[in-house]
Amino acid sequence: MDISGTAVVSMRGLRMAYGGRTVLDGIDLEVHHGEVVALLGPNGAGKTTTVEIVEGFRRRAAGDVRVLGTDPERGDDAWRARIGVVLQSWRDHRRWRVRELLGQLADGYRPYARVGHAGAHDPDELLARVGLGEAAGQRMDKLSGGQRRRLDLAVGLVGRPDLLILDEPTAGLDPVARRAFHELVHDVVDTDGTTVLMTTHDLAEAETVADRILLLVGGRVVADGSPAAVARQVAGAAEVRWRAHGERHVHSTHDPVAFTRELLAAGDVDDLEVVHASLEDAYLEIVRHHESPVALEVTR
Numbered sequence: 001m002d003i004s005g006t007a008v009v010s011m012r013g014l015r016m017a018y019g020g021r022t023v024l025d026g027i028d029l030e031v032h033h034g035e036v037v038a039l040l041g042p043n044g045a046g047k048t049t050t051v052e053i054v055e056g057f058r059r060r061a062a063g064d065v066r067v068l069g070t071d072p073e074r075g076d077d078a079w080r081a082r083i084g085v086v087l088q089s090w091r092d093h094r095r096w097r098v099r100e101l102l103g104q105l106a107d108g109y110r111p112y113a114r115v116g117h118a119g120a121h122d123p124d125e126l127l128a129r130v131g132l133g134e135a136a137g138q139r140m141d142k143l144s145g146g147q148r149r150r151l152d153l154a155v156g157l158v159g160r161p162d163l164l165i166l167d168e169p170t171a172g173l174d175p176v177a178r179r180a181f182h183e184l185v186h187d188v189v190d191t192d193g194t195t196v197l198m199t200t201h202d203l204a205e206a207e208t209v210a211d212r213i214l215l216l217v218g219g220r221v222v223a224d225g226s227p228a229a230v231a232r233q234v235a236g237a238a239e240v241r242w243r244a245h246g247e248r249h250v251h252s253t254h255d256p257v258a259f260t261r262e263l264l265a266a267g268d269v270d271d272l273e274v275v276h277a278s279l280e281d282a283y284l285e286i287v288r289h290h291e292s293p294v295a296l297e298v299t300r
């Protein structure tokens with residue numbers, strides 16, 4: 001089914017409470033076909049709860065949610081077959097061997113074959129693609145943490161999902177494995193047109209992988225945009241640094257191009273450097289602003 005141009009995930013006014021304590025307080029969001037969207041936010045902000053509601057794993061208190069055109073609370077097996085999930089920790093099937101598990105899962109998708117869809121991945125090809133070709137015959141409880149994470153990803157991908165949900169996918173991976181993981185996500189999006197909704201605490205990862213970032217604080221979306229656009233939301237989004245007559249100078253500005261032009265016109269400038277606010281700068285400032293009543297300058 002062609003879902004181009006329609007929202008793969010949409011929610012309006014999503015609310016969720018645990019034991020009377022509000023955790024999600026009116027979330028509106030849309031994730032479009034082929035987009036990679038990262039949910040960011042402090043511990044306890046409600047990221048996992050949000051993705052669990054999208055997966056149909058958790059019932060919401062209120063609001064309208066549609067995932068691939070269906071309310072997740074009413075999703076059947078055919079709907080579930082279109083969604084791949086990589087959870088934070090998944091420790092079942094310890095005695096299974098890697099190839100055996102993936103083969104079983106691939107077979108499980110057969111009844112849900114659909115027109116225009118290439119069907120489940122060949123398990124051996126997929127294992128090679130996630131860098132586990134050599135470990136195909138290994139028992140799962142003998143895998144290293146990083147190998148286990150790659151297998152988790154293969155499990156999420158094996159049904160060639162329309163929507164892939166990743167909850168902190170690279171936690172515990174070394175930098176090389178993390179980079180390989182990011183390349184794999186890009187590859188899956190490019191070749192299969194997969195839509196990805198992920199949570200992460202790794203801001204560099206969000207910057208590398210995500211087209212769009214949603215920052216959740218206190219049960220609300222407080223920033224929504226490309227990593228660069230979110231980084232620009234903070235006061236003084238860039239610093240211009242230079243040296244003149246032997247002295248160092250620094251100036252914060254939202255318009256470094258105009259400022260630099262004026263500076264150069266005035267002459268006698270050395271070691272000119274423009275440093276843009278990072279996503280981490282923006283994250284820290286926006287979270288501080290929304291978690292404390294102290295008014296910081298956050299532009300919208």
Ligand SMILES: Nc1ncnc2c1ncn2[C@@H]1O[C@H](COP(=O)(O)OP(=O)(O)OP(=O)(O)O)[C@@H](O)[C@H]1O
Pocket residue numbers: 018019023041042043044045046047048049050
């Ligand atoms: N099953 C549950 N029962 C009661 N409270 C819960 C349950 N699951 C989550 N919570 C609470 O809901 C809030 C949001 O939790 P959630 O796991 O969604 O946040 P998160 O943003 O994913 O956090 P983290 O970054 O730490 O993974 C937290 O205060 C958490 O303690």
